[in-house]
Amino acid sequence: MLPELGQFALALALMVALMQAALPLLGAHRNDRALMAVARPAAYLQLLAVGLAFALLTWAFVTGDFSVKYVADNSNSLLPTLYRFTAVWGSHEGSLLLWALVLAIWTTAVARFSQSLPEATVARVLGVMGVVALGFLAFLFFTSNPFARLLPAAGEGHDLNPLLQDPGLIMHPPMLYAGYVGFSVPFAFAIDALLERRIDAQWLRWTRPWTNAAWAFLTLGIAIGSWWAYYELGWGGWWFWDPVENASFMPWLVGAALIHSQATTEKRGSFGGWTLLLAIAAFSLSLLGTFLVRSGVLTSVHAFAADPGRGLFILIFLGIVIGGSLVLYALRAPDTEIDAKPFATRSRETLLLINNLLLTTACAMVLLGTLYPLLADALDLGKISVGPPYFALMFLLLMAPLVALLPLGPLARWQRDDLRTPLRLLAPWAALAAAAAVVAFFLAPQGQWKTALGVLGAVWVGAGTLRFIWQRLGNSGRMTREMLGMSLAHLGIAVFLIGALLVEGLGQQRELAVRAGSTLELGGYGFRFDGIREVRGPNYVSDYGTVQVLHDGKLQATLHPEKRRYLAGGQVMTESGIAAGLLVDTYVAIGESLGNDTWAMRVYVKPFVRWIWAGALLMALGAAVTASDKRFRVRASEPRRADAPARSDAAPAAAPLPTGAATGSPQGANA
Numbered sequence: 001m002l003p004e005l006g007q008f009a010l011a012l013a014l015m016v017a018l019m020q021a022a023l024p025l026l027g028a029h030r031n032d033r034a035l036m037a038v039a040r041p042a043a044y045l046q047l048l049a050v051g052l053a054f055a056l057l058t059w060a061f062v063t064g065d066f067s068v069k070y071v072a073d074n075s076n077s078l079l080p081t082l083y084r085f086t087a088v089w090g091s092h093e094g095s096l097l098l099w100a101l102v103l104a105i106w107t108t109a110v111a112r113f114s115q116s117l118p119e120a121t122v123a124r125v126l127g128v129m130g131v132v133a134l135g136f137l138a139f140l141f142f143t144s145n146p147f148a149r150l151l152p153a154a155g156e157g158h159d160l161n162p163l164l165q166d167p168g169l170i171m172h173p174p175m176l177y178a179g180y181v182g183f184s185v186p187f188a189f190a191i192d193a194l195l196e197r198r199i200d201a202q203w204l205r206w207t208r209p210w211t212n213a214a215w216a217f218l219t220l221g222i223a224i225g226s227w228w229a230y231y232e233l234g235w236g237g238w239w240f241w242d243p244v245e246n247a248s249f250m251p252w253l254v255g256a257a258l259i260h261s262q263a264t265t266e267k268r269g270s271f272g273g274w275t276l277l278l279a280i281a282a283f284s285l286s287l288l289g290t291f292l293v294r295s296g297v298l299t300s301v302h303a304f305a306a307d308p309g310r311g312l313f314i315l316i317f318l319g320i321v322i323g324g325s326l327v328l329y330a331l332r333a334p335d336t337e338i339d340a341k342p343f344a345t346r347s348r349e350t351l352l353l354i355n356n357l358l359l360t361t362a363c364a365m366v367l368l369g370t371l372y373p374l375l376a377d378a379l380d381l382g383k384i385s386v387g388p389p390y391f392a393l394m395f396l397l398l399m400a401p402l403v404a405l406l407p408l409g410p411l412a413r414w415q416r417d418d419l420r421t422p423l424r425l426l427a428p429w430a431a432l433a434a435a436a437a438v439v440a441f442f443l444a445p446q447g448q449w450k451t452a453l454g455v456l457g458a459v460w461v462g463a464g465t466l467r468f469i470w471q472r473l474g475n476s477g478r479m480t481r482e483m484l485g486m487s488l489a490h491l492g493i494a495v496f497l498i499g500a501l502l503v504e505g506l507g508q509q510r511e512l513a514v515r516a517g518s519t520l521e522l523g524g525y526g527f528r529f530d531g532i533r534e535v536r537g538p539n540y541v542s543d544y545g546t547v548q549v550l551h552d553g554k555l556q557a558t559l560h561p562e563k564r565r566y567l568a569g570g571q572v573m574t575e576s577g578i579a580a581g582l583l584v585d586t587y588v589a590i591g592e593s594l595g596n597d598t599w600a601m602r603v604y605v606k607p608f609v610r611w612i613w614a615g616a617l618l619m620a621l622g623a624a625v626t627a628s629d630k631r632f633r634v635r636a637s638e639p640r641r642a643d644a645p646a647r648s649d650a651a652p653a654a655a656p657l658p659t660g661a662a663t664g665s666p667q668g669a670n671a
Contacts, residue, residue, distance in 0.1 A: 003068050003147040006056035010147070013049035013100070014137045016042050020107075020130030024123035028195075036123035043111040043126055046133060047104040054101045057146050058088050067153035070094060070146045076157035076568045078539035079165075086169045087160045092310075093146035095173060099290075100136050102177045103184065107133065110185060110210070116633075117206060121192055128188035135317045143310050159539075159568035168228030172221060176248060179218020180286040183251060185210040186258065187283035190276045191325060194332040199276070204266035209627040211262060211279075212485070215255040216623035222248050223616035234574035234589035236509060236604040238612055241391040246370045247289030250363050254282045257359040259623070264352050268341050268414055273333045274356070280329060284322045285363070291318055292370075344416040351409045355402065362398045366391065403457045403497070406490065407464020411471065425471070429463035447505025454501025462494035485626030489619045496615025502608040509604045513594055519550075523605030525586055526550035532590075532599060540564040542575075545599070547588045549579055561590045561601075585609050 020042035027035025057070075061084045066072040074091050075084055089098040107129045114122045140146075189207040193199050225248070230238045239245065258278040265275045291314040343349040369386040376384045407429075411422035437456035444451040465487055472479055479487070508523045516531035528548040535544040543563040549556045559577030566573070579586045584607045591600030 002056050003060060003065070003149065006053045006060075007145070007147045009049045009053040009056065010137065010141050010145075013046050013053065013104075014134070014141050016046045016049060017130050017134040017137050020046060021127055021134045022130075023127075024130070025127035028120045028123040028127070031120070033119065036119050039123045039126035039130075040111040042130065043104075043107045046130075047101075047108045050097075050101050050104045050137075053147075054088070054097055057094060057097060058085060061085065061087050064157070065153075066155070066157050067150055068146075069148045069150040072150050072154040072157040074158065074160050076159055076539070078568060079157075079160060080538050082170075083160055083165050086164070089173050090160050090164045090169065093140070093144045095177075096136065096140050096144050097146055098173060099177050099181065100133065100140060102174070103129070103133050103136065103181045106178075106181055106185060110188075114206075121196075121203075124192040124195055125185075125188040128191045129184055132184050132188075132321070135321070139310070139313055139317065143313055157568075159566060159571070162540075162564070162566050162569075162571045162573040163232065166228065166232055168224060168232060172224045172228055174221075175217055175224055176221030179214050179216075179221050179255075180248075180251065180289065182210065182214025182217055183255060183279075183283040183286050185214065186262075186279040187325070190279035191328065193276060193336060194328050197332055197335050199265065199272045199336055201266055204262055204275075205632050207279075208259075208262050208266065209629070209632045211255065211259055212623040212627035215252070215259060216620040216627070218248070218252050218255065219616055219620040219623065222252060223613050223620070226616075227613050230609070231576050231578055234576050234602070236507075236587055236589070236602070236606065238503075238609065241369075241388045243370050244289075244293055246366050246391075247285075247292045250366055250370075251282050251285040251289065253359050253363040253366070254278055254285055257356045257363075258282055260352050260355050264349060268343065268349060270341065270343060270349050271353070271356070272336060276333060276336070277329060278356075278360075280322075280325045281360075284318075284325070285367075287314075287318050287321060291315055341415065343414070346419050347416050348409060348412040348414050351405060351412055354405060355409070358398050358402045362395060365394045365398065369394075403461060403493070406461050406493065407467070410465070410468040410486070410490075425467060426464055429467055430460060432463060433457075433459035444506060446508075450501050450505030454497055454505065457501070458494045458497040461497065462491060465490040465494065480631065481629040482626050482631065485622040485624070485629070487622070488625060489622030492615045492618030492620075492622060494615070495611050495618055499608045499611030499613075499615060503606050503612070506607040507605065507609070509602065511591075511600065511602045513598050514601045515596075515598050520603065522603050523584075524551065525556070525605060527586075527588065527603050529599075529601065531597070535562075537564070539568060540566045543590070543593070545577070545588075545590050545601075547577060547601075549586050557586065559586070559588050561588045563590055563592075580610060582610060583607060 020039060023035045024039035024042075027033070027038070057068075059065075060068045060071050061075055062081065064071070064075065064077055064084075066075075070091070070093050074087050074094070079087065087094070089095040107126060110129065111122070111126060114125070186207050189203065189210075193203060222245075225245070226238045229240070230236070258275065261271045261275040261278055264270050265272050291311060369390055373384045373386055376382060407426055408419070408422050411425055412419065433456050436459045437452040440455040441448045441452035469479070469487055472483065510520065510522050512520065514520070514529040516529060519526050519528040521527075526549070528550065530546040530548060532543050532545050535542045541564070545559075545561045545563075547559040547561065549559060557579035559579060561577035562575035564573045564575060565571075574589050574591075576587060576589045578588075584605060587604040587606055589602045591602065593599055
């Protein structure tokens with residue numbers, strides 16, 4: 001009866017979400033403290049109910065209860081125990097339950113850590129999050145029931161998609177969902193501000209840590225997904241501009257813009273309406289990504305479902321949430337109270353405005369490239385494919401000025417500045433970056449322009465960030481966590497630029513037919529193929545290869561690329577052999593047998609590829625450090641003023657590719 005208990009827990013969670021969505025909002029509207037007081041207990045009870053349902057589904061997988069259809073479709077008795085746990089979110093129904101669980105955790109966190117906020121604010125925020133939970137739990141309960149019975153019970157299950165039988169699946173979806181769902185918190189605060197018709201410094205100080213935390217989780221989720229695709233799919237790349245990859249990248253870009261816009265609004269009162277719109281857009285794009293992944297309109301290795309009925313449900317919910325919030329924005333934003341201070345063209349505000357425009361334009365470019373083929377097909381305009389060349393060119397054109405302006409922002413003053421001062425401070429570092437780029441251009445054996453641009457951008461951003469740190473420590477002898485987080489995120493950009501551009505410029509690959517004992521040379525490395533032998537795994541049989549990697553005649557690594565045939569479903573999957581290094585990866589993947597002991601083999605040499613994910617980790621760490629700044633821990637008793645003075649030691653929140661992500665001028669003036 002445990003699956004029925006799980007079904008009951010979902011029904012209870014749905015009823016609690018309905019109560020959480022209705023009563024606190026009604027109480028805030030009527031100023032009824034009894035109704036507003038329902039918000040926190042409802043959040044806690046919802047987490048308890050969804051957590052129970054998730055635990056019972058996990059137990060069904062671990063014990064192999066094939067009377068549950070979802071378990072029978074995605075597991076079997078040969079599946080290793082570890083992957084029985086992760087199979088819970090390996091397909092549509094379970095991943096949606098994970099989404100609901102993560103949302104319940106975020107809602108509970110807001111309820112727990114909002115003790116110092118006004119009661120009406122908490123009621124409205126938790127009420128809005130209850131509306132979101134109601135939509136997803138209704139979708140789960142009525143169209144995607146993970147506890148549906150299979151009668152009679154199957155004697156044996158099918159199999160978890162072999163692509164997902166990997167440690168990356170343990171980390172990637174939970175992190176990604178934590179980012180997606182985390183943007184519901186600034187969204188809920190934006191709706192609260194519109195309902196109250198007021199934005200002030202206290203509201204912004206409290207919502208900024210949640211935005212940074214959500215963006216940090218999303219950064220980690222995207223990075224882990226990229227890493228998983230790199231080593232699991234056997235193609236040697238780290239980003240393909242796949243439509244579902246783009247679906248996660250769009251809220252990431254808007255989230256970055258939101259982080260900087262919130263900082264500007266808090267400190268100077270500028271961009272108030274724009275900040276609210278970005279908060280709505282970030283969560284709306286997260287919902288759009290959910291629709292694309294689960295509606296069947298896209299074909300992708302990342303897609304979960306191909307059910308137009310489910311897609312219609314999500315589309316209706318998407319229309320209600322996005323349409324309703326935009327209508328509220330149109331009606332209330334012009335009347336929202338905030339005291340904005342004027343600023344000159346040459347100021348930090350202008351740099352942050354350029355930052356926002358470029359990031360949101362990049363998001364619009366990705367959105368257009370992702371949806372245009374779908375719209376063209378729906379309108380009978382023919383099959384159109386928008387591939388990596390379009391995205392790579394357009395993104396480069398938009399990000400190049402962002403990278404160029406990034407070191408200037410932290411050194412510029414608020415309101416008005418003579419930009420010759422930060423330019424003078426950065427001039428030696430600009431010369432250093434240019435010199436390093438010239439040296440890299442002439443030393444690179446291939447891909448000279450990409451290599452030079454990567455070195456130029458990385459040294460410029462990294463040196464400019466270090467110059468800012470030096471200036472701050474020299475002036476005041478300290479840095480706030482917000483400023484430290486900003487600096488870490490900017491250094492992450494520098495590290496990422498090295499990895500992304502140098503692996504594109506210097507990376508080499510070769511595909512050929514090999515026999516046991518043959519050796520090939522690539523990028524200064526020798527790859528000796530020692531043959532294939534059969535190895536049995538827990539639920540697969542593998543053609544297990546051995547490749548010796550040599551450098552200057554010395555053995556560097558022994559790689560074991562595989563071709564696995566899974567017993568339950570018969571699927572064949574490639575497992576790459578990779579020797580990871582700080583400066584270079586050597587990578588081997590075997591293809592099909594060509595007969596006569598001959599195999600197709602792909603070999604890659606990937607310089608600096610690990611720096612891509614190291615840079616992403618630094619960005620996420622920077623956002624997390626920023627979120628932990630004690631300055632954001634406000635109390636309800638503090639006066640709620642839109643013109644709260646900006647602190648001279650405060651920096652805008654950490655985020656990627658910013659043009660002004662720090663406050664506090666080199667001269668110590670901040671007004």
